[in-house]
Amino acid sequence: MKSFHLLIYLTCLSSFAIAQPVYTLQQCIEAAIANNINVQQSAFQLQRDEATLQQSKANRLPDVNAAFNFGGNRGRSIDPFTNGFVNQAFTNSNANLFASLPLYNGGQISNLIHQNQETLLASEMDLQQNKDNITIQVIAAYLMVLSNEDLLVITRSQEAVSAKLVERLQIVAAEGATAPYNLSDLKGELASNKVNVLNGATSVAQAKITLTRLMNVPYDPALTLSREGISILSEPYGLSAEQVYQEALQQMSMVKANDHRIAAADRAVRVAKGGYYPSLFLNGGLGTNYSSAAEKFSVLNEFFGPTEAYVLNNGVQNPVYTKQQNLRKDAFGFTTQYSNNINAQYGISLQIPIVSRFTVRNRVTQARIDLRQADAVSSNVKNQLQQDVSQAHTNMLNAYDRFGVLQDQVNALKESFEAAEARFDNGVINAAEFLLIKNNYDRSQVNRTQAGYEYVLRTRILDYYRGQLP
Numbered sequence: 001m002k003s004f005h006l007l008i009y010l011t012c013l014s015s016f017a018i019a020q021p022v023y024t025l026q027q028c029i030e031a032a033i034a035n036n037i038n039v040q041q042s043a044f045q046l047q048r049d050e051a052t053l054q055q056s057k058a059n060r061l062p063d064v065n066a067a068f069n070f071g072g073n074r075g076r077s078i079d080p081f082t083n084g085f086v087n088q089a090f091t092n093s094n095a096n097l098f099a100s101l102p103l104y105n106g107g108q109i110s111n112l113i114h115q116n117q118e119t120l121l122a123s124e125m126d127l128q129q130n131k132d133n134i135t136i137q138v139i140a141a142y143l144m145v146l147s148n149e150d151l152l153v154i155t156r157s158q159e160a161v162s163a164k165l166v167e168r169l170q171i172v173a174a175e176g177a178t179a180p181y182n183l184s185d186l187k188g189e190l191a192s193n194k195v196n197v198l199n200g201a202t203s204v205a206q207a208k209i210t211l212t213r214l215m216n217v218p219y220d221p222a223l224t225l226s227r228e229g230i231s232i233l234s235e236p237y238g239l240s241a242e243q244v245y246q247e248a249l250q251q252m253s254m255v256k257a258n259d260h261r262i263a264a265a266d267r268a269v270r271v272a273k274g275g276y277y278p279s280l281f282l283n284g285g286l287g288t289n290y291s292s293a294a295e296k297f298s299v300l301n302e303f304f305g306p307t308e309a310y311v312l313n314n315g316v317q318n319p320v321y322t323k324q325q326n327l328r329k330d331a332f333g334f335t336t337q338y339s340n341n342i343n344a345q346y347g348i349s350l351q352i353p354i355v356s357r358f359t360v361r362n363r364v365t366q367a368r369i370d371l372r373q374a375d376a377v378s379s380n381v382k383n384q385l386q387q388d389v390s391q392a393h394t395n396m397l398n399a400y401d402r403f404g405v406l407q408d409q410v411n412a413l414k415e416s417f418e419a420a421e422a423r424f425d426n427g428v429i430n431a432a433e434f435l436l437i438k439n440n441y442d443r444s445q446v447n448r449t450q451a452g453y454e455y456v457l458r459t460r461i462l463d464y465y466r467g468q469l470p
Helices: 002-019 025-035 037-058 108-174 180-215 241-251 253-276 334-340 359-425 431-466
Strands: 063-073 076-078 085-087 090-104 279-291 295-313 316-331 343-351
Touching: 025 108, 025 180, 037 108, 108 180, 108 253, 108 431, 180 431, 241 253, 241 359, 241 431, 253 359, 279 334, 359 431
Parallel strands: none
Antiparallel strands: 063 090, 076 085, 090 279, 279 343, 295 316
8 A cells, every 4th residue: 555655646746847948058048038128129120120221222223103183263264275275164184204313422322322331330239239248147047046955955955864863852851861951052053054955945946936937938936947957066167368269259249230330331421421412313203184175176067268368350359269168176085185185205304412501510529439449348348358358357266266266165174074074973072163164065065056157157158258158
């Protein structure tokens, strides 16, 4: 029966483990990148810059517009069909199609395309930089969870040791073989260990909350993190601060973004200078019109009839006859007029800037200022980057050396603790002396664990500068 109950327990435990997925560092990073608002804003800006680039390329195409008008006139006005004056009510309409193709404008279109291409590349680097920033934050939070979990294991181990000592000393005290204060000291130590366990559990929960906040997902107390690829013990970092800095200059998205902004600002100066040059356009158009006042006549018949002219014959005026026509007036239809009245225009126009209230000159001046500003920002970023890399490399070396010293301390204090435990069991030392040695050993374990994770974090920060993040 006990075996049956044990089988049921193991089955339930296995089902629970399956129900609680283990999240890897890569999964946490991907979730944070997908949900981070700064990354999303950078992606939106990238889409806007892509649209701007497409528009600058489309500026090379013809500008085509169509117009259609329909209206009425009353009283004395010009008939658009005959361009003569009429004094009647009529309706009129016209339709026009215009096209203009830029042939030359001082290279402004071409330079604007290059400017927007550089701006787009800068936006791509900004997007990648935001991804890198959230990645290093997730790595730090991820390591903090693992570190606090390890510290919680240590404090629970310390609590278990204290509990066993209290249990053992209670038996000895009941037999009168030790002073009561020794038991009281150990009980106080056990209570302190329990408080440390509670604080450690709280620290784990807070670290998980920080991680889920970066991932922008609901907090789950049962969140379980994988330790795959996370090792405290590792080889010393193999690159110097200068080597890391040189790689950072080539790999950091922040540096690349500023380089593209300098190139974009340089193109902006050329765009502004293009305003000094003439602009040449090829123009063309089609047009037609309609007027309800237009009249169309058709011949009904022909005949010879007298005219007002005459010929004198013996003093008698003889009228002159000529061929004449009887006409019928018909309406001139809308579609017929639009078809018959089509006209076309084409030509080349040249616009030469002469005086523009110094607009072009001021635009060139502002563009040059923007170029100098972009160059200054880039130089400042590189200087700051060099300082940050040097500081990060120094912190890494300090963490590595500190971890080695603390590891030696743990080994030494472990031997001291084991010896003190044996002497305490034999009544050679009292509880106060034993607890002093135990607390030193406990602190050394905590410090070593913290130093180990700090070293891992410092190496990841250097990888961040080198563009080596997952």
